[in-house]
Amino acid sequence: MNPVLQFLSVSLFIWAFKFCHARDCTELSPSPNPSYLHQFKPSYPPPVSLPPTPLVQDKQAHLDKELLLAIIISSAVITFLLLSTICACFIWRRNSLNTSLRNVQISDTIEGPVLNRFNPLSIRGSIPEIEYTLIQSATNNFSQNNILAKEGHGSLYKAHFNFFSLAAVKKYDCKEPCCERAFENEIVLLSNVKHPNIISLFGYCVHLELRLLVYELMQNGSLESQLHGWRLSWDIRVKIALETARGLEYLHEHCNPPVVHRALKSSNILLDSNFNVKISDFAVAIAGGNENENSLKLSHTGGHVAPEYFLNGELTQKSDVYSFGVVLLELLMGRKLNERMIGSRSQCQSGVKWVMPQLTDREKLPDIVDPVIRHSMDIKHLCQVAAVAVLCVQQEPSYRPLISDVVYSLIPLVPVELGGTLKVSEPDSC
Known part of the structure; x- marks a missing residue:
C-alpha cells in the first residue's frame, strides 16, 4: 500500500481508538471505592435507583453520534484514497503504454498502417x-x-x-x-x-x-482530366479557382522563405471527391524564388509558363500568377489552352494572345465560354472572372496582381457553402 495511505489509515485508527477509550473512561469513572473502606462505611438502606436524567441521556446520544460520524469519515477518507491510488496507477500505466507505442507507429490515422x-x-x-x-x-x-x-x-x-x-x-x-x-x-x-x-x-x-x-490519392484526378470528361458547374469552377489561388497565396506569402511553384498547370491541380483542390508536383519549385545555374529545368508546360522566363530566365511570384491566369482561362473555356491555338484558318498564334480580344469584348465573351456553363452563370460574375484572368496574363509582370488580390477578388463570387461569401445572385448585367 502507498506509504501516505498507510500513515493516514493508522492515524485515523489511533484517533478513533482514543475517542472510544475516552468515552469509556468517562462512563466508568465515579469516585474510587476500595474494598477496605466497606468496614468503616455505615449501613444505610439500599439506595433507590433513579432513571438517568435528561442531561445524561443527551450526553450519551451526543457521544454516540460523534463516534458514528468519526467512523463514517474514516471510511470515506480511506475509500477515496484507495480509489485515487488505483486511478493514478491506471493512468500511469496507460501513459507508459502510449509512449512505447508511439515509437513504433505515429497514429491510427490514414498513415498508421x-x-x-x-x-x-x-x-x-x-x-x-x-x-x-x-x-x-x-x-x-x-x-x-x-x-x-x-x-x-x-x-x-x-x-x-x-x-x-x-x-x-x-x-x-x-x-x-x-x-x-x-x-x-x-x-x-x-x-x-x-x-x-x-x-x-x-x-x-x-x-x-x-x-x-x-x-x-485524389479521387477526381486532375483538373485537366475533368475539363475533358466531366461537366463542371460554374460554382465548382469558381471554387476550384479560389482554392488554387489560396494554395499559391500560402506558398508566396506564408512560407519562409517564399516558394515559387514554377510549374502550375491544370494537370498539377488535383481534385478530391468533393472537388477540393490540392496543388501537386513541386519537383521544380524554388524556395526563395532565386533562379541559378543549378536550378531544375522546366519540363514541358504548354502555355502556362510566363513569357519573361522564356525570354531572360526571370522568375518571380508573378510568374505563378501568369500560370494561374492560364488555368483560369481554361476553366472559363472548358478546355486546355495550348501554347498555340488556331485563331482563324489563315494563322496560328499563342493561345493567350488569341483569347485576349475575346475576353475584353463584353459581347464576344459569352461566345468563348464552355457551352456547358454558358447559360448557367451570372453574366456579371463572368465579366469579373474574365477581368481577373486578363490581369493575370499580362505580358509585363508588374501589371499582374498579387495572388492575395486575386483571392480577395474571387471570394465574393463563390457561394458560402463552397467557401466563399456569395449569398444572393447579382443582376444579370456587366
Whole structure:
C-alpha cells in the first residue's frame, strides 16, 4: 500500500481508538471505592435507583453520534484514497503504454498502417521512408493498369496498401542528375509545407535507381482530366479557382522563405471527391524564388509558363500568377489552352494572345465560354472572372496582381457553402 495511505489509515485508527477509550473512561469513572473502606462505611438502606436524567441521556446520544460520524469519515477518507491510488496507477500505466507505442507507429490515422512498416531511422524532415516491397505490392508491381498519369519527371500510379486507403505513388527513374534533384526537391519542400490546398506527402522510398514518393490519392484526378470528361458547374469552377489561388497565396506569402511553384498547370491541380483542390508536383519549385545555374529545368508546360522566363530566365511570384491566369482561362473555356491555338484558318498564334480580344469584348465573351456553363452563370460574375484572368496574363509582370488580390477578388463570387461569401445572385448585367 502507498506509504501516505498507510500513515493516514493508522492515524485515523489511533484517533478513533482514543475517542472510544475516552468515552469509556468517562462512563466508568465515579469516585474510587476500595474494598477496605466497606468496614468503616455505615449501613444505610439500599439506595433507590433513579432513571438517568435528561442531561445524561443527551450526553450519551451526543457521544454516540460523534463516534458514528468519526467512523463514517474514516471510511470515506480511506475509500477515496484507495480509489485515487488505483486511478493514478491506471493512468500511469496507460501513459507508459502510449509512449512505447508511439515509437513504433505515429497514429491510427490514414498513415498508421503504412507507417508501422517504416524504418524510424530513415526520416527526412517529417517524411518517413517506406519499404520498397510494400510499394511494389501496393501498385501490383507498377502495373500499366495502375498508371494515373505520366508527368515530366515520372509516372503516377494508383496504390492500395493492406489496411490502408488508396494512395498515389510517383516513380522517378533517376538515370539523370536532374531527376535526383527533383526527387529531393519535393521531399524538402513538402516536408515543410502544410496547407489544405497543397498535396500531402506520406512517405518516400529509395531503391537502386528508383526514387518513389507516396502521396494522398485524389479521387477526381486532375483538373485537366475533368475539363475533358466531366461537366463542371460554374460554382465548382469558381471554387476550384479560389482554392488554387489560396494554395499559391500560402506558398508566396506564408512560407519562409517564399516558394515559387514554377510549374502550375491544370494537370498539377488535383481534385478530391468533393472537388477540393490540392496543388501537386513541386519537383521544380524554388524556395526563395532565386533562379541559378543549378536550378531544375522546366519540363514541358504548354502555355502556362510566363513569357519573361522564356525570354531572360526571370522568375518571380508573378510568374505563378501568369500560370494561374492560364488555368483560369481554361476553366472559363472548358478546355486546355495550348501554347498555340488556331485563331482563324489563315494563322496560328499563342493561345493567350488569341483569347485576349475575346475576353475584353463584353459581347464576344459569352461566345468563348464552355457551352456547358454558358447559360448557367451570372453574366456579371463572368465579366469579373474574365477581368481577373486578363490581369493575370499580362505580358509585363508588374501589371499582374498579387495572388492575395486575386483571392480577395474571387471570394465574393463563390457561394458560402463552397467557401466563399456569395449569398444572393447579382443582376444579370456587366
